Amino acid sequence: MMDPNSLTSKPLPRLTPDNTPFWEACRRHELVLPWCAACDRPHWPPGPVCPFCFGSPVGWRRASGRGRISSWVVVHKEWLPAFRNDLPYNAVQVELDEGVRLTGNVVGVPNEALKVGLPVEVVFDDVTETATLPRFRPVGTQAEPATKDA
Ligand SMILES: [Zn+2]
Known part of the structure; x- marks a missing residue:
């Protein structure tokens, strides 16, 4: 059993009343966004009222x-021991077609090929039996996330 508070375990989503629908949808491999009626x-992040x-x-x-x-960065420093085997790994910001920006990783592409404007699509990574993380892959590829801590 993974201890989400341990420095040797990767952090998992912290569910709140505002974000639980998002993470439950990820479990179903669906991406949903909070939408003001x-x-x-x-908008992003989820909250009890519309920020606009x-x-x-x-x-x-x-x-x-x-x-x-x-936007993107490639992380070379071991900020947490749990990510040691992933170095160097990318962290990206993706502007969805709907206009909001999510933070995640891109799979299936060398870090050297990352660039602003690269078209990507969501792919879901079942990192534990109860947590699924959205990641991204270049459009037109069938890359799947390679979970290293499952
Ligand atoms: Zn609104």
Whole structure:
């Protein structure tokens, strides 16, 4: 059993009343976004009210899962021992077609090939029996995440 608070275990999503629908959808391999019924806009991160119009309630809608890299870094430093075997690994920000930006990793592409504007699509990584992380792969590939800590 993985201890999510241990430095030797990778951190897992911390569920809150606001983000639980997102993580439950990931378990079903669906990407959903909080969507304001009042102004008809998605936003991120999830919260009890819309950050644009302060309206509520906020519902959830299925997202396309497609977007483009808007920023990226390659991590070479061992910030946590749990990530030692992954070095160097990438961390990216993806601007989804819906306009919100999610943070994650890109799989199936060498870090040297990362660039702003690269079209990507979501792929789901069942890292534990109860947690699934959304990651991204270049559009047009069938790359699957290679979970190293499952
Ligand atoms: Zn709104």
